[in-house]
Amino acid sequence: MIITLTAAALSCTLSGCAEPPLMTEELQSIATQHAEQVFSNAAIYTVTKSHPWAQAMAIKNGKIMYVGSMDGIQPYIGDNTRVHDLKGKMILPGLHDVHIHPLESASDATHFTVSQYDTVAGYQDALVRAATEHPNAKWLIGYGHNIDTLLELAIPPKMLIDEVIANRPVVIMEQTSHSMWVNTKALELANIHAQSRDPVGGVIGRDELGDTDGILYDNAGNIVMDLAMQAQGDEKLKNYDGFVEYTQPTLLKHGITSISDARVYWQRGQLDTWQQLQADGALQVRVSLGLWAYPQANDERQIRALKSMYNVTPDSMLKIDQIKFYMDGILINTTAAMKAPYHIDLLARSENRGLNYFTQARLEKYLKALEPSGFDFNIHAIGDRGVHEALNAISTASNGKARHRLTHVEVIDPSDYKKFAELGVIADAQVAGEFAQPSHWQEMQSLLGRKRAGSLVPIKGLLDHGAMLTLSSDWNVSTLNPFVGIANAISRQPEAISLAQAIAAYTINAAYAMRQDDIVGSLEAGKQADFIILQNNLFELTAEEIKATKVEQTWVNGKRRN
Missing domain, CATH: 3.20.20.140 (Metal-dependent hydrolases)
Incomplete structure (x- = not known):
């Protein structure tokens, strides 16, 4: 389904009827100066309730001076102002990701990635390659398996590793990060055995006889991963x-x-x-x-x-x-x-x-x-x-x-x-x-x-x-x-x-x-100039087209960062 602007919103976008609220004395003082950058002829979605759409924006010293109509932007343009004619491109506030793992997700502290295999041989070949490529790692640290696939194999998880890597501890984080797959050496170094009690927030995986099976759920696995990372140094x-x-x-x-x-x-x-x-x-x-x-x-x-x-x-x-x-x-x-x-x-x-x-x-x-x-x-x-x-x-x-x-x-x-x-x-x-x-x-x-x-x-x-x-x-x-x-x-x-x-x-x-x-978070006079420029107006795209959207420019504190 195509998502379109309402008639009123589209009219405001085309005519520039959205004007900024009255400015404080501080902002009025800023407005007497010319902007460093002006973005004009744009579809600016401000994410404000009172004035959601605008056509032009002025920035100086990392802050937004003005957001509003094409007529209103003119006083901000001086001889040294750089004017960007966006020809209808969309401007949005800079986007936020309030739940992300930005250090561990791209770190080489993890040595290898495990794909999903249907056979014991597939996993073991991957483990041997990783061990060969990282001969000096005190702990061999991996990521990426699926616990369901692993538990369906006709061999205990820890034994699958033990058969090819017995003398070096191995810990592999499941793709959700909520379990770790380890070998016997890792369990020994963590002092986890058949008589061990489950730690707070975690469960030690066990076989039918009560012995450890090599899967450590939630915080039981976190504790072992901490040991592995600290050992790497x-x-x-x-x-x-x-x-x-x-x-x-x-x-x-x-x-x-x-x-x-x-x-x-x-x-x-x-x-x-x-x-x-x-x-x-x-x-x-x-x-x-x-x-x-x-x-x-x-x-x-x-x-x-x-x-x-x-x-x-x-x-x-x-x-x-x-x-x-x-x-x-x-x-x-x-x-x-x-x-x-x-x-x-x-x-x-x-x-x-x-x-x-x-x-x-x-x-x-x-x-x-x-x-x-x-x-x-x-x-x-x-x-x-x-x-x-x-x-x-x-x-x-x-x-x-x-x-x-x-x-x-x-x-x-x-x-x-x-x-x-x-x-x-x-x-x-x-x-x-x-x-x-x-x-x-x-x-x-x-x-x-x-x-x-x-x-x-x-x-x-x-x-x-x-x-x-x-x-x-x-x-x-x-x-x-x-x-x-x-x-x-x-x-x-x-x-x-x-x-x-x-x-x-x-x-x-x-x-x-x-x-x-x-x-930040909306485009308003006085806020920091964190914003992005898109080729197309999201409100005129299907969901599949939105999914394929590319960001042309990203600005943070009034500086272009991509």
Whole structure:
């Protein structure tokens, strides 16, 4: 279906009837000067309610001076003003991704990627190649397998590795990051054996006899990956290089000007990497960090450490102002926290309802301790019980001034929809991955039953109940291309939303979540000049055409960055 402008909006776009609001004295003073750059003859979607469309924009010293009509732009054009005639191209505010993993997803600290194989030989050939290519790695670290495929093979997962790599520890992250596949040597170094108890927020996979099988679910796997990365000793440098050489240019290529790192492993030096990027002047996108709350940590010591790391400096591209909390795991591992038991259980637990990384009571403790420092919480909650408990904790312990968000929100009890708006909790969802599309919902019926699998990631239902919605990628679980997310969001019936709602979720709503809606997220006089230029007007494209959209230019602080 073609998505078109309303007659009124189209008329304003063509005639330039949208004028800016009255300017403050400060802005009136700025207006007496000529602009450095003027963008004219454009379809400017400002993402403001009062004046959503404009034709021209002026910028100077990294800020927007004026957004409005072609007639209104004339006083801003001087002899040294560079005027860009966009010939009808679209301008949008810079896009945000408030849930992304920008360091680990492009880092060479991970040595190899495992494809999906149907045979033991396929996996073992890949493992031998990796071991040969990285002979000096203390731990061999991989990524990318699918746990379902692995468990279907007629050999215990750890033995599959042991047969070809026995004397060196191996850890391989499953593509969702919620389980690790390890060999016997890795288990030995982590002191995990048949008599070991499951750690907080994790499960040790076992065979029919109770011995370890080589799969470590959720936090059990995180603990081992921490050991592996610390043993390598070079994660910080490789994370730095991966961000500068690949991640940041790719973000800017796709029009993303602000991000939230959704899981900063500060005990592994990832905070040091971000601070070094800032110190070196290497950041060209705005970054907010979500410090990882370690489930196995002593609460009092961890809270003190987190408080000491808070840092928000005016005009800095880096803010340390969020906490990343996990309430639960994920659906396909049967570790997402559910109100009713799973129909199929991978964890060999009676009446399995998933697991908790943190209980509601512990979350309340952290909220009370860290909100006064200025922290907002980015809370991973996938199952209906995880969502419910997170909302309960916020209701009980929050001061009402924070901008907490629940991310993923895949299964929600409909009775909890209204609580997001009531509590001021932001709903953050990822729909860029094909697995989130309604055509794949039936794949969850064997785990959840028809009813619970019938409305996954209910973004329309949340909006209908007044929730503020942000959309993000969770890259590299899904593509970081925001136009794929926008296209999927407006076409995923029966949970489709409007194009205007999807754009708001990537701009002004996301800026609000990052506490920077006062400076970016919409195109208004006085705000920073973060914006992108597109060849075509999204409102005139089909969903498939939006998915293929290319960004021609990305500007941050009034400087072109691609």
